Structure formats: structure tokens, C-alpha cells
Amino acid sequence: MTDGLVRIGVLGCGNVGAALVRALHDDAALITQRSGVRLEVARVAVHNLAKERDVALAGGVLTNDAEALVTDPGIDVVVEVIGGIEPARSLILTALKGGKPVVTANKELLANFGQELFETAETAGVDLLFEASVAGGIPLMRPLRESLAGERISRVMGIVNGTTNYVLTRMTEEGSSFAEAVAEAQELGYAERDPTADVEGFDAAAKAAIIASIAFGARVVAGDVYREGITEITPDDIEAARELGYVVKLLAVAEEHDGSVSARVHPAMVPLDHPLASVRGSYNAVFIEGANVGQLMLLGRGAGGGPTASAVLGDLIDAAKNVSAGARGATIGTLVRKRIEPIDETASQFYIALDAADRPGVLAAIANVFGAHGVSIQSMQQSGEGAGARLIFVTHLAREADLTATIHELRDLDVVASVGSVLRVVGGEG
Numbered sequence: 001m002t003d004g005l006v007r008i009g010v011l012g013c014g015n016v017g018a019a020l021v022r023a024l025h026d027d028a029a030l031i032t033q034r035s036g037v038r039l040e041v042a043r044v045a046v047h048n049l050a051k052e053r054d055v056a057l058a059g060g061v062l063t064n065d066a067e068a069l070v071t072d073p074g075i076d077v078v079v080e081v082i083g084g085i086e087p088a089r090s091l092i093l094t095a096l097k098g099g100k101p102v103v104t105a106n107k108e109l110l111a112n113f114g115q116e117l118f119e120t121a122e123t124a125g126v127d128l129l130f131e132a133s134v135a136g137g138i139p140l141m142r143p144l145r146e147s148l149a150g151e152r153i154s155r156v157m158g159i160v161n162g163t164t165n166y167v168l169t170r171m172t173e174e175g176s177s178f179a180e181a182v183a184e185a186q187e188l189g190y191a192e193r194d195p196t197a198d199v200e201g202f203d204a205a206a207k208a209a210i211i212a213s214i215a216f217g218a219r220v221v222a223g224d225v226y227r228e229g230i231t232e233i234t235p236d237d238i239e240a241a242r243e244l245g246y247v248v249k250l251l252a253v254a255e256e257h258d259g260s261v262s263a264r265v266h267p268a269m270v271p272l273d274h275p276l277a278s279v280r281g282s283y284n285a286v287f288i289e290g291a292n293v294g295q296l297m298l299l300g301r302g303a304g305g306g307p308t309a310s311a312v313l314g315d316l317i318d319a320a321k322n323v324s325a326g327a328r329g330a331t332i333g334t335l336v337r338k339r340i341e342p343i344d345e346t347a348s349q350f351y352i353a354l355d356a357a358d359r360p361g362v363l364a365a366i367a368n369v370f371g372a373h374g375v376s377i378q379s380m381q382q383s384g385e386g387a388g389a390r391l392i393f394v395t396h397l398a399r400e401a402d403l404t405a406t407i408h409e410l411r412d413l414d415v416v417a418s419v420g421s422v423l424r425v426v427g428g429e430g
């Protein structure tokens with residue numbers, strides 16, 4: 001670093017890397033005016049040197065030797081936007097151990113090896129910043145780490161996967177089937193050819209692990225997160241939700257109570273008057289509840305080259321200012337081992353649809369089963385009559401284990417022909 005010039009090494013030049021390089025080029029004057037540092041893209045490492053790229057790079061900047069980039073004494077800050085575990089993990093560790101601050105957008109890596117990376121950064125005394133790893137362009141990590149550093153956060157709930165939110169929005173607003181909505185998302189580039197990571201909730205689970213780690217200062221990895229995707233959601237569920245005043249969303253939920261942390265991803269019915277219900281299409285939003293701050297919500301684009309590069313750039317400027325000042329930014333502190341609450345112990349409200357006989361005594365028999373397991377009914381509706389009668393129950397807060405036991409017993413009840421959908425109801429507790 002000389003005279004406020006900070007030299008950047010970028011690992012990866014795909015969707016995010018290319019958008020970042022373009023922003024650094026196009027907004028160079030603005031960045032310098034606002035931050036007092038000049039950022040120079042000194043090296044960009046890619047996999048395939050022969051690929052056509054829509055970025056203006058000086059001769060000799062592009063390389064396929066990522067290892068040489070992270071050990072180059074002329075590089076002051078490293079940005080990792082390759083993705084995946086290896087070689088990203090090894091490259092970041094090498095950069096940190098060599099005293100270089102690192103900015104990464106890599107949720108998969110942080111959700112599985114965050115602790116190792118944070119400890120390495122701590123030992124080396126350099127910044128490791130990762131705003132873009134959760135909810136793309138939405139500022140979330142910095143608000144959690146800095147603005148809310150003194151806040152006792154009780155719950156963070158997010159719509160953190162744009163693909164599934166797009167799919168559920170089409171199912172809700174256009175009456176599309178799950179398959180139709182996924183095909184449409186693929187055509188628009190919102191979903192991968194293999195949409196498993198999104199629709200089965202793996203992507204959201206990685207983000208839930210990072211959110212829980214940062215919100216509660218706890219060691220939470222992707223494997224700690226209970227996960228259900230949206231593949232089982234039917235147009236009937238969406239319609240039943242609408243009739244009851246709810247909308248179905250895939251939620252990432254992180255909670256802390258009595259020293260235990262719960263992190264889970266599952267579809268849920270959200271009341272139409274809850275702020276998360278209005279988050280449509282591929283948008284993301286994160287709803288935070290804290291002891292003093294009350295409720296707040298952050299909304300924006302959770303993916304895409306531009307929004308993600310915006311978050312990377314914010315971190316990059318932060319790291320560059322620190323390099324320039326010979327300092328380092330706020331650390332995330334030590335992540336403490338806390339008890340991870342098993343899903344059986346978590347409490348939610350539930351929506352349950354039952355096909356039952358329509359004759360005297362049936363309701364009492366069903367209500368007895370709920371009562372025997374301590375699950376209290378908030379509301380009940382009947383649609384249809386005779387053999388086609390369908391009963392819809394919404395419970396008060398109930399433990400998952402009690403609800404599961406209730407469903408098992410209901411299935412064995414003579415008067416119950418079948419138990420249809422069971423969905424959690426979230427956001428109406430207060």
C-alpha cells in the first residue's frame with residue numbers, strides 16, 4: 001500500500017467478480033472521494049483464461065494462478081468470489097495467514113468452516129468480511145455485528161432464497177403448480193438447471209447457520225440447521241393459506257432462548273399482515289426482533305451479480321480503509337458453543353388439514369387427541385359435508401414433539417380418513 005493506493009486481488013470473475021471489477025472501474029472516483037482510498041484491481045484469478053469476459057482489465061492482470069495471487073506481496077486485500085469449499089478455503093487461509101484481509105461472498109464455506117476462518121483471521125489480526133454471503137445486496141452482517149452489537153436479539157427470520165420466494169409467489173398469484181413455477185424461474189435465470197440446493201432448502205440452511213452464528217455469537221454450522229424445502233407444497237396448501245389469511249413462505253429462522261439456539265429452514269404460513277408476507281418475487285427480506293430495538297426489517301435483492309457485488313464492495317472499502325490506516329475493523333469475537341435445540345423441542349403454531357367423517361361425536365374425538373398431547377386449538381373450520389368433509393385446525397404454540405404425537409394418533413383414529421397437510425404458522429404469535 002502506497003499513498004492511499006490499495007491493491008486488490010480478486011479470486012473469480014464470474015457473475016459477482018465481473019460485476020465487482022466493473023463497479024471498481026466505473027465508480028473509482030466516487031469510491032476515492034467517499035473513502036479516501038484508491039482501489040486498484042491488481043490481479044484477477046480465474047479458472048479458464050481463454051473465456052470471453054465483459055470486463056476491462058489491464059494486460060497481465062488476469063491469471064489462472066490463484067495461489068500466486070494470494071501470496072503476492074504486492075496484493076493488499078483479497079476478494080474471494082470463486083464459491084464452493086476448495087480451493088476457496090485453502091486460498092483464504094493462505095491469504096489470512098500471510099496478513100492479507102479477505103472479503104468473501106461464500107456462504108457454503110462460512111456455514112461449514114466459519115470457525116476455522118474466523119480464528120485464523122483473529123490470530124493473524126486481519127479482517128475477514130462476508131456481508132455478501134447472506135441475502136446478497138441487503139446489508140445484514142454489518143447491522144447485526146455493529147449497529148445491533150448491544151442488542152439482545154431474540155429471533156431473526158428471513159426470506160433468504162430468491163428462487164423459492166419467486167416460485168411460491170407464482171404459485172400464490174398465478175395459481176401455478178410447483179413444477180410450472182420452477183420451470184418459469186429457470187427460464188428467467190432465477191433457478192439453476194438443477195434447482196435442488198434452492199428448493200430443498202440447502203442454500204437457505206447455509207445462510208441460517210451464518211445468521212444464527214452472528215446474531216447469537218454461537219458456533220452454528222449448516223449441519224445444525226433443521227431443513228425442509230418447498231417441494232411438498234401444493235396449490236391446495238397455498239389456497240387454504242389464502243382462505244385463512246396467510247401466505248406460504250420458505251423461512252430461515254434463528255432463535256435464542258434459555259441459552260439454546262434454534263436454527264431451521266422450512267415452509268411456513270405467514271399472516272398476511274406480517275411484513276414478511278409482502279415480500280414478493282425474487283426479493284429477500286430479513287425480520288429481526290430484539291429486546292430494545294423491537295422489530296425491524298431489511299428488504300432487497302438477495303442475489304444477482306450487481307447486488308452481491310455491491311455488498312462485496314462495501315466490505316472491500318472497509319478493509320481497504322483499515323489497511324490504509326494500519327488498523328483492523330470490528331471483530332466478530334469468539335463464537336461460543338451453545339446448545340443447539342433439537343427440532344422436537346421448538347414451538348410453533350400449526351395448520352393441520354384432516355379429512356374426517358361428518359357425524360356427531362367426531363369433533364369431540366379429534367379434540368380429545370389434541371388435548372391428550374397438550375396441543376391447544378386456536379381455530380377450527382369445516383369445508384364440505386358428508387364423506388368429503390375437511391377440517392382445518394390452527395393450533396396455539398405447540399412443541400413439535402407434541403404435534404408429531406398428535407398427528408400419529410389422529411392417523412389411527414377411525415373417524416379420520418386422512419391427515420392432509422401439516423404446516424407451521426409463523427409470525428402471528430405476538
Ligand SMILES: NC(=O)c1ccc[n+]([C@@H]2O[C@H](COP(=O)([O-])OP(=O)(O)OC[C@H]3O[C@@H](n4cnc5c(N)ncnc54)[C@H](OP(=O)(O)O)[C@@H]3O)[C@@H](O)[C@H]2O)c1
Nearest residue numbers: 012013014015016045046047048081082083105106303304
Ligand atoms: N451469483 C449470485 O447471485 C450470488 C449471490 C450471493 C452470493 N454469491 C456467492 O458468490 C460467489 C461467486 O458466485 P458467482 O455466481 O459469481 O459464481 P460464478 O459465476 O460461477 O463464478 C465463479 C468464478 O470463479 C472462477 N474459478 C473457479 N475455479 C477457480 C479456481 N480454481 N481458481 C480461480 N478461479 C476459479 C471461475 O472462473 P472461470 O470464469 O474461468 O470459469 C469464475 O470466474 C459464490 O460463493 C456464491 O455463493 C453469489
